[in-house]
Amino acid sequence: MKIAIAGAGYVGLVTGVCLADFGHDVVCIDKDQDRIDALERGEIPIYEPGLAELVASNVGAGRLSFTTDLRAAVGAAEVVFIAVGTPSRRGDGHADLSYVYDAAREIAASVEGFTVVVTKSTVPVGTGDEVARIIAAARPDADVAVVSNPEFLREGAAIDDFKRPDRIVVGLEDERARPVMAEVYRPLYLNQAPLMFTNRRTAELIKYAANAFLAMKVTFINEVADLCEAAGADVQQVARGMGLDNRIGSKFLHAGPGYGGSCFPKDTQALIRIGQDFDSPMRLVETTVAVNNQRRQAMAGRVIAACGGDVRGKTIGVLGLTFKPNTDDMREAASIDIIEGLQAAGARVIAYDPQGMRAARDLLEGVEFGDSAYDVATGADALVLVTEWNEFRSLDLDRVHGLMKVPVLVDLRNVYRHDEVAKHGFHYSSIGRPAGLSAIGGAAEAAE
Ligand SMILES: NC(=O)c1ccc[n+]([C@@H]2O[C@H](COP(=O)([O-])OP(=O)(O)OC[C@H]3O[C@@H](n4cnc5c(N)ncnc54)[C@H](O)[C@@H]3O)[C@@H](O)[C@H]2O)c1
Numbered sequence: 210m211k212i213a214i215a216g217a218g219y220v221g222l223v224t225g226v227c228l229a230d231f232g233h234d235v236v237c238i239d240k241d242q243d244r245i246d247a248l249e250r251g252e253i254p255i256y257e258p259g260l261a262e263l264v265a266s267n268v269g270a271g272r273l274s275f276t277t278d279l280r281a282a283v284g285a286a287e288v289v290f291i292a293v294g295t296p297s298r299r300g301d302g303h304a305d306l307s308y309v310y311d312a313a314r315e316i317a318a319s320v321e322g323f324t325v326v327v328t329k330s331t332v333p334v335g336t337g338d339e340v341a342r343i344i345a346a347a348r349p350d351a352d353v354a355v356v357s358n359p360e361f362l363r364e365g366a367a368i369d370d371f372k373r374p375d376r377i378v379v380g381l382e383d384e385r386a387r388p389v390m391a392e393v394y395r396p397l398y399l400n401q402a403p404l405m406f407t408n409r410r411t412a413e414l415i416k417y418a419a420n421a422f423l424a425m426k427v428t429f430i431n432e433v434a435d436l437c438e439a440a441g442a443d444v445q446q447v448a449r450g451m452g453l454d455n456r457i458g459s460k461f462l463h464a465g466p467g468y469g470g471s472c473f474p475k476d477t478q479a480l481i482r483i484g485q486d487f488d489s490p491m492r493l494v495e496t497t498v499a500v501n502n503q504r505r506q507a508m509a510g511r512v513i514a515a516c517g518g519d520v521r522g523k524t525i526g527v528l529g530l531t532f533k534p535n536t537d538d539m540r541e542a543a544s545i546d547i548i549e550g551l552q553a554a555g556a557r558v559i560a561y562d563p564q565g566m567r568a569a570r571d572l573l574e575g576v577e578f579g580d581s582a583y584d585v586a587t588g589a590d591a592l593v594l595v596t597e598w599n600e601f602r603s604l605d606l607d608r609v610h611g612l613m614k615v616p617v618l619v620d621l622r623n624v625y626r627h628d629e630v631a632k633h634g635f636h637y638s639s640i641g642r643p644a645g646l647s648a649i650g651g652a653a654e655a656a657e
Pocket residue numbers: 215216217218219220221238239240241244279292293294295308311312315329330331332360361362363364471472
């Protein structure tokens with residue numbers, strides 16, 4: 210099939226390259242000339258494991274190309290995906306749909322013959338109706354079916370998620386789009402991935418409901434972690450005990466500094482606004498957002514407490530800046546709040562991240578950057594593990610201890626165990642695991 214994709218960001222690029230890998234003929238379009246120039250030179254603008262190789266092989270096979278010329282690409286396509294950003298609108302938290310609507314207008318001007326226009330961006334209920342209206346108003350003669358096909362990929366595992374999805378959701382109002390979408394995803398369907406057809410509004414809501422539920426799950430375990438600290442219980446074992454129940458599941462039950470990233474913060478905000486618009490308030494989601502915001506603000510305080518209540522003039526080393534490992538995405542990363550809180554309390558911050566430092570330099574003022582975890586540890590009064598990159602999981606703790614001025618380790622991802630770290634002479638604090646208890650947990654798990 211001939212497929213055009215408007216927006217060559219995280220989702221557009223991954224969608225484009227995977228669809229090309231299925232054998233379709235794909236053109237990725239972006240307004241950003243630098244991005245397209247880089248892609249044409251074979252440079253990938255984001256860090257995503259496996260993406261560069263897959264782009265290279267599909268470009269080489271002649272199935273994938275890049276352009277800023279939407280008109281030609283859309284004119285030739287049977288299916289056009291909209292994969293542009295839908296950030297939070299400044300001030301009110303609504304999803305900013307201006308990029309989606311601009312793309313719809315541009316697509317309307319260029320479609321030829323029957324074309325399925327697919328919204329892959331995460332958009333509020335009713336956006337598909339508006340996209341259809343925009344296209345019909347701009348081009349009354351256009352023969353278009355507007356479909357919702359939300360994307361569930363996770364950054365850091367995006368290609369695998371796209372190629373082995375738990376489900377593919379397709380919301381449509383025009384039955385002619387059904388066989389077209391089935392053909393787009395045929396290789397996945399053959400692999401038994403459930404292809405779920407709904408009406409358009411249902412598909413739009415599935416995406417927000419899923420993300421809000423996951424954000425709520427993370428926030429739930431974070432609150433339980435605080436309770437564990439107060440009550441002398443171990444949150445990792447509570448999470449394990451909960452997660453082994455199939456009705457609950459073990460994923461997204463890792464206590465930490467609060468969720469961030471390019472999706473959860475904006476999608477929870479947007480769902481709250483959608484609920485208000487429909488006079489059907491999403492109270493659990495409202496509370497989730499409030500609890501998460503509070504938690505993120507509170508994390509710097511934990512570090513300050515671990516440093517004896519004062520960080521003025523002290524050097525704090527930060528390990529990990531991106532909102533999660535295996536991505537260079539810094540959008541709404543917890544590290545931003547933590548670092549700003551530490552700086553406001555008078556600390557000097559030196560940070561290291563395997564992939565996120567380029568983006569971080571534009572976002573964080575007054576932060577110094579190190580070349581490695583050991584560089585950041587050198588002379589530090591405390592080390593804070595914020596993002597659980599693999600390379601931080603097996604640090605040479607003796608070496609780190611030897612480099613630091615004061616051996617304080619604040620582990621906001623529960624990567625280490627109290628007994629293990631204490632053996633190397635650190636003052637250690639983590640999330641929801643009072644000192645001494647993790648030793649018991651570790652022994653029990655090792656015995657299994
Ligand atoms: N990033 C994720 O993990 C993820 C996962 C699932 C869903 N989503 C959703 O997918 C959508 C895209 O997210 P993203 O992270 O890929 O965004 P992104 O910011 O990485 O990419 C968006 C791209 O669209 C381009 N663009 C904007 N208007 C355009 C136009 N009219 N024509 C052509 N290109 C245009 C921009 O230049 C940019 O490169 C959002 O709605 C997001 O919520 C994201």
